[in-house]
Amino acid sequence: MAGLFDSLRARRPRVDKVATPALPSDHWVKCSGCGNAIYRASFLENRKVCEKCSHHHRMSARERLELLADPGSFEEWDAGLVSVDPLGFGQDYLDKLKSDRERTGLSDGLLSGACTLDGIPVALGIMDFGFRGGSMGSVVGEKVVRVLERAAERRIPALLVTCSGGARMQEGMLSLMQMGRTCAAVRRLNRVPAPFLVIMTDPTTAGVAASFAALGDVILAEPGAIIGFSGRRVVEQTIRQKLPPGFQSSEFYLEHGFLDRVVPRSELKDTVTAILGMLAVPAEVGR
Ligand SMILES: [Zn+2]
Known part of the structure; x- marks a missing residue:
């Protein structure tokens, strides 16, 4: 038997191992x-x-900016606003803020500034999930307020692109206050009046979904984005009921009247500019 195996082994064609280029x-x-x-x-x-x-x-704020703004039209606002550690969470939190600043190139979780979209001047704010999960602390809240206030001063549309896990835990009550502050700023913009557009991207949840993001004159969302207040499991445990499939998706929100349209990314800029073209009040008429 051993001889048979030896001869089979001997007859086996030799295949030179060719290294597949990895x-x-x-x-x-x-x-x-x-x-x-x-x-x-x-x-x-x-x-x-x-x-x-x-x-x-998910896209970073800079990638979104490239997707939406006319090339070369963006002028950043408030790049120097950085979060501190008001509740004394310590060096670990400060280190995390520092490393997020270095990784994203942003001062905090929102990139904001003036730009044009197809020639229409817009006050723009874009959240970045890469910075502390897009969480809204004092700096993000302040920057959102400033976007809305500058839009009101200039009588131009405000566009906010949301992407957030909610309020920033390390700022406690100061984070929660941003919900009220941003909503009040939306109200002031409404009185001008100047249009306010929101694009909800994955995920838009908790304190952001429950404040300024829900107050757009027009609210768009990307397909399949998670939108909601609490996570699915928490809601199920609280109400002791099974939630329907697709709950907290942008499609579900559209079906239930919380959104105006779900727009694929490839059509986003054209859709936004078409809406702005309809809503924007020419400066000479607005005065
Ligand atoms: Zn795929």
């Missing part, structure tokens, strides 16, 4: 919607939307 892993990204590998270059070209399942992946 593609550097940073050339591929895994879609968090369908799990497929997507070539990074086409993923970025497709604005981070999966070409196989259309899952809309």
Whole structure:
């Protein structure tokens, strides 16, 4: 028997191992919607939307700015506003803020400024989930208020792109106060009147979903975005009922009248400019 195996082994054709050139892993990204590998270059070209399942992946504030604003039109506001540690959480929190500042290139979780969209002047604010989960503390709240106030002063539309896990835990009550402050600023903008547009992106939850984000004259959202106040499990445990499928998705919110439209990312800028074109009051008429 041993002889038979030896002869089989001897006859086995020798295949020289050819090293398959390993593609550097940073050339591929895994879609968090369908799990497929997507070539990074086409993923970025497709604005981070999966070409196989259309899952809309998160974008940074700078990527969003590039998607929406006319090239070269953006003038940043309040880049020097940085969070402190008012409740004394300590060095660990300060280190996290520092590393988020370095990683995102933002002073806090919101990038804001003046820009034009297809030539229409707009006061713009974009939240970045990469900075402490897009959480709203005093700085984010203050920057949102300033976007709305400057829009009111200039009688131009305000556009806020939301992406947030809610209030910033490390600022406690000071974070929660931002809900009231931002809502009051929306009211002042409404009195001008100047249009206020919101684009909800994944995720828009808790203190942001329950304050200024819900007050847009027009509220748009990206497909499949999670929108809601508390997480699904918390709601189920509280009301002791099973929630319907798709609960807290942008499609569910549209169906139930909280949103005006769910807009794919590829159509976002055209849709926003079309709406602004209809709502914007020419300066000479507004006065
Ligand atoms: Zn996919």
